[in-house]
Amino acid sequence: MTNAASLWNIEQGDTAVVSGFVGISTTYLRRMREIGIDIGTEVICLNRPPFSAPRQFQICDGVFSLDKEIAGSIKIMAS
Amino acid sequence: MSNILVVGKPNSGKSLLFNRLTGVSQKVSNFPGVTVEIKSASFRKHQLIDFPGTYSLDPITKDEQIAVDQFVESISNKTVKGVLCMLDSTRLERSLVFALQAQKMALAAKVPVMFALNMMDDIERIGESVDVEGLARDLSAKVFPISTRKRQGLDQLSDALDEMASKPATFLPVESLDLDFDHIAKAHELHRVYGASVHKLLAQQNKLDSFFLSGVFGGLAFVFIMLLLFQSIFTWAVPLMDGVEAGVAWMSDLVSRNMSDGVIKDFLTDAIFGGLGSFLVFVPQIMVLTFIIGLLEDTGYLARASVICHRGLSKVGLSGMSFVPYLSGFACAIPAMMAARTIASPRRRLLTILTIPLMSCSARLPVYSLLILVLIPPIKLVGGILDLRGLVFFGLYMLGIVSALFVSAMLSKFAVKNEEDVPFILELPPYRLPSWKPLLQRAWNSAKAFISKAGHVIFAVTVIVWVLGYFPNGAGNLDNSYLAMMGKAIEPIFAPWDLDWRYGVAILASFVAREVFVGTLGTMFGIDGADENIAGLAGNIQADGLSLASGMALLVFYVIALQCASTLAVMRKELGSNMIPIYTFIGYSLMAYIVAWFTYLAFV
Numbered sequence: 155m156t157n158a159a160s161l162w163n164i165e166q167g168d169t170a171v172v173s174g175f176v177g178i179s180t181t182y183l184r185r186m187r188e189i190g191i192d193i194g195t196e197v198i199c200l201n202r203p204p205f206s207a208p209r210q211f212q213i214c215d216g217v218f219s220l221d222k223e224i225a226g227s228i229k230i231m232a233s
Numbered sequence: 234m235s236n237i238l239v240v241g242k243p244n245s246g247k248s249l250l251f252n253r254l255t256g257v258s259q260k261v262s263n264f265p266g267v268t269v270e271i272k273s274a275s276f277r278k279h280q281l282i283d284f285p286g287t288y289s290l291d292p293i294t295k296d297e298q299i300a301v302d303q304f305v306e307s308i309s310n311k312t313v314k315g316v317l318c319m320l321d322s323t324r325l326e327r328s329l330v331f332a333l334q335a336q337k338m339a340l341a342a343k344v345p346v347m348f349a350l351n352m353m354d355d356i357e358r359i360g361e362s363v364d365v366e367g368l369a370r371d372l373s374a375k376v377f378p379i380s381t382r383k384r385q386g387l388d389q390l391s392d393a394l395d396e397m398a399s400k401p402a403t404f405l406p407v408e409s410l411d412l413d414f415d416h417i418a419k420a421h422e423l424h425r426v427y428g429a430s431v432h433k434l435l436a437q438q439n440k441l442d443s444f445f446l447s448g449v450f451g452g453l454a455f456v457f458i459m460l461l462l463f464q465s466i467f468t469w470a471v472p473l474m475d476g477v478e479a480g481v482a483w484m485s486d487l488v489s490r491n492m493s494d495g496v497i498k499d500f501l502t503d504a505i506f507g508g509l510g511s512f513l514v515f516v517p518q519i520m521v522l523t524f525i526i527g528l529l530e531d532t533g534y535l536a537r538a539s540v541i542c543h544r545g546l547s548k549v550g551l552s553g554m555s556f557v558p559y560l561s562g563f564a565c566a567i568p569a570m571m572a573a574r575t576i577a578s579p580r581r582r583l584l585t586i587l588t589i590p591l592m593s594c595s596a597r598l599p600v601y602s603l604l605i606l607v608l609i610p611p612i613k614l615v616g617g618i619l620d621l622r623g624l625v626f627f628g629l630y631m632l633g634i635v636s637a638l639f640v641s642a643m644l645s646k647f648a649v650k651n652e653e654d655v656p657f658i659l660e661l662p663p664y665r666l667p668s669w670k671p672l673l674q675r676a677w678n679s680a681k682a683f684i685s686k687a688g689h690v691i692f693a694v695t696v697i698v699w700v701l702g703y704f705p706n707g708a709g710n711l712d713n714s715y716l717a718m719m720g721k722a723i724e725p726i727f728a729p730w731d732l733d734w735r736y737g738v739a740i741l742a743s744f745v746a747r748e749v750f751v752g753t754l755g756t757m758f759g760i761d762g763a764d765e766n767i768a769g770l771a772g773n774i775q776a777d778g779l780s781l782a783s784g785m786a787l788l789v790f791y792v793i794a795l796q797c798a799s800t801l802a803v804m805r806k807e808l809g810s811n812m813i814p815i816y817t818f819i820g821y822s823l824m825a826y827i828v829a830w831f832t833y834l835a836f837v
């Protein structure tokens with residue numbers, strides 16, 4: 155298991171389980187929980203547009219675009 | 234007075250419901266964060282208040298801040314008799330996260346809460362259902378399944394709302410509720426137990442996304458859609474414009490034939506038909522523009538466009554969230570600046586607001602169109618698919634966009650401090666088919682607004698210009714008029730672009746409102762040429778011999794100059810600064826003058 159694995163690294167179509175957050179302010183940590191991203195939740199990577207554009211993740215009943223900055227600070231468990 | 238607050242998650246249909254119940258036309262669009270201000274209207278004997286959407290009571294953007302502050306303030310206000318929480322049945326868990334927080338706060342203040350479960354048409358379409366009774370039981374409140382779009386369930390909801398606002402106490406839960414729960418966990422649980430499975434809806438959405446957000450195709454689709462937008466403003470409106478022009482010419486002809494010569498007749502043919510008439514010709518273009526922007530908003534594509542643009546815009550200090558304000562800037566800078574409230578980063582929001590005036594707003598349309606008709610021949614290109622006029626038109630819009638990006642990059646590099654940045658988080662709304670009736674209604678309203686402006690500001694300026702241009706020597710003596718005396722004093726300013734005093738007057742007058750340029754020139758050519766307006770203003774200017782270089786300089790000037798007092802006033806309000814609008818005005822005026830000069834030199 156690599157420590158560096160984050161939401162930003164998962165491949166299109168893959169599912170990952172959130173294991174923690176690194177370097178996110180409390181405001182955004184709260185917002186992540188509110189949009190459904192919490193430790194233990196499953197997240198599916200739907201799309202990875204080219205040129206490091208924000209990527210699309212399905213979280214429960216919603217689809218959110220997250221940029222590298224925030225997706226990179228959401229750590230995932232190796233599956 | 235009794236107020237009912239309509240709150241809920243962004244893009245859940247609050248404003249559409251508000252419109253249906255009150256009969257007003259608040260802006261509705263398929264993008265999270267459309268409403269950025271509180272709006273109220275009367276519903277039966279009560280007032281309904283539409284709030285900006287928010288994901289929680291802990292705001293991160295300015296529009297959310299407005300919603301939350303106002304909600305917290307209102308809830309303890311005696312006039313507030315109830316809260317209607319909008320739930321999107323296709324995004325139930327996300328809706329409940331906010332709804333539960335709002336319910337908690339309202340009940341603590343003894344204000345009753347009721348829920349509307351919207352978008353039930355989508356749930357039914359995929360053969361799913363929501364356990365409404367179960368949900369209502371667990372929420373200890375009334376829940377109304379509705380489809381605002383299809384007007385289903387609205388009567389029951391209206392009656393219940395009326396009753397709640399009339400007898401609020403009877404709508405409070407009988408036993409005191411345990412308000413000490415974790416709203417996020419509870420939202421998850423309620424959705425799991427009572428919610429519908431929306432996999433089918435999400436699968437449909439993903440299929441389209443994998444096209445519109447994919448590499449090559451997504452990029453091509455983006456360019457194609459933008460090109461279509463600008464090309465259509467120019468080409469689709471042409472038949473309608475020709476119609477209006479013929480109508481104005483016909484009336485002008487009728488009047489001049491049936492009236493005896495004199496000051497009144499001269500005034501009508503020069504100022505009214507020549508001035509205002511030549512301006513009205515452009516109304517169809519405004520309608521087409523509004524229609525197409527509305528079409529894009531309805532489909533849900535704008536959120537995808539924001540994603541595609543994000544990286545590029547970030548490089549110049551903006552954000553993907555700047556895309557929607559920029560696009561609405563093509564209609565008018567004022568709502569566009571307000572739409573920038575959805576940008577979480579203060580720095581990116583500032584840069585967006587400062588550069589929105591460079592988006593070519595609809596007030597520039599008449600100026601662009603007129604000068605293009607004068608300067609550019611109607612040559613068909615690529616076997617008739619494109620035409621040269623459409624391309625030049627597109628080029629002017631592009632020049633505005635490129636200037637905006639350039640200015641933003643420079644300011645971001647040298648002037649605006651680089652504070653800590655905030656991440657990009659955007660919910661992707663579902664793709665929807667547009668609702669045609671409201672779209673057409675909006676296009677019509679834009680035309681009405683444009684015409685009513687013509688009736689006030691532009692009419693006033695036109696009359697002043699006519700009086701100054703007509704007296705003391707009457708028709709055909711523009712060159713010896715009071716206007717000429719004043720105009721010749723300022724002639725040197727525009728002499729470097731080889732423009733005579735008449736254009737100088739038109740440019741200066743258009744600092745009142747850009748469209749005045751057309752009316753002013755129309756009036757002056759009218760005075761000079763008696764009733765030859767039938768040829769159309771473009772024809773008159775052509776016959777007068779405006780050179781390509783001078784004309785291009787004029788066009789470029791209008792792309793850049795910030796000639797709109799209302800824009801500056803809104804900028805002042807949105808940024809809370811007196812100085813920034815002043816600097817912005819001076820900066821853009823100088824920039825416009827200099828770039829126009831270079832343009833003249835390039836074409837001469």
Ligand SMILES: Nc1nc2c(ncn2[C@@H]2O[C@H](COP(=O)(O)OP(=O)(O)OP(=O)(O)O)[C@@H](O)[C@H]2O)c(=O)[nH]1
Pocket residue numbers: 242243244245246247248249250260261262263264265266267268269284285286287351352353354355379380381382383531665668
């Ligand atoms: N299918 C369907 N679409 C709906 C329904 N109600 C609203 N919509 C659509 O949902 C989108 C959002 O509607 P709005 O009324 O702007 O939503 P809002 O909650 O005011 O959004 P914000 O102001 O951004 O918070 C629009 O495209 C509406 O046409 C409904 O019952 N069914």
Ligand SMILES: [Mg+2]
Pocket residue numbers: 247248249260267268284285286
């Ligand atoms: Mg709204």
